[in-house]
Amino acid sequence: MPHIKNALIRYRIIDKALGNSYNPYPTKLDLRYACEMELYGDTNGKHISDSTIEKDLFAMRQELDAPIKYSKAHKGYYYENPDFTINEKPLSEDDIASIQFALSTLSQFKETEMFQNFGFALNKIIDRVNVDSDSRNTDVDIDQLIQFEKSTAAIGNEFLQPLLSAIKNQHIAYFTYESFVTQVRKQRKVTPLLLKEYNNRWYLICFDSVKQKVITYALDRISDLEIIEQKGEKPSDFKPDLFFRHSIGITASSEARPEKIVFTASNVAAKYINSQPFHESQKLVKENHELALFELFALVSEELIRELLSYGGDVQVLQPEGLKNELIKRIQKMRENYNL
The missing domain is CATH 1.10.287 (Helix Hairpins)
Known part of the structure; x- marks a missing residue:
């Protein structure tokens, strides 16, 4: 039974590797390394042989109708139908x-x-x-009969294991990163420090060697990842357990300072906000049959701004002044968008 279980897991690892648009045409060695890393946490070749990968590929073709082909030009494997995935197959x-x-x-x-x-x-x-x-x-x-919440495909999750290994060993990572804002792709050299999940996406917090500061990069915009066995720079004052303590979402900085945020919410909105607080420091100061007054101590971030705006006119920020002015600016922009 353990051999069968391992084979089923390997099929799904191979399937993910063949569907990875950032690393098309993986070789037999690439597939073996991917399975070794996922199952055993290393790639020393002691656990999985080339013949095992060959048998897996054959079994996937025969048992799962996987359209796996070998490209002589690219010297690697691929799905003839790029939309194929064994995840669409019902579980056996x-x-x-x-x-x-x-x-x-x-x-x-x-x-x-x-x-x-x-x-x-x-x-x-x-x-x-x-x-x-x-x-x-x-x-x-x-x-x-029943519907579960669905999330979009998690691109970049294949980098979790190698990045985790780099964090443990303080090794340097090279990768190409595409900016959401400029769509420009640039090479990065970093020391990985921490992996963090937010809203079904993974992010890498790392020390960027060029910018000389701690930066956050989204894994779904990373490609061509390479880990080298060379010790990287790690800020002496970086504490993973404290870095996000004042954060709402993924925005954090060792230079930014948290602020006291005070806002009111209508009676109904207050119930939602109280049941799902914006931040662990949030507290209900007072309430009556119409309004509730909340306070929290956190960084003013894009994530917080969007959370507050999502409640529309049911929430009013009283302080700090900078946050209040930013909300007014965005509300005015919304009015312009609708010619109001």
């Missing part, structure tokens, strides 16, 4: 059994300190697997 009984086995093990530890931050995610996976298992015994399409 072996898939379900493997996932249930793993989840039953993990669920025993979800209340421990190590897993407390992942309890919600584990519960969602357990719910989904249980629902899928039950649905196999009925003729009703499960989507007609």
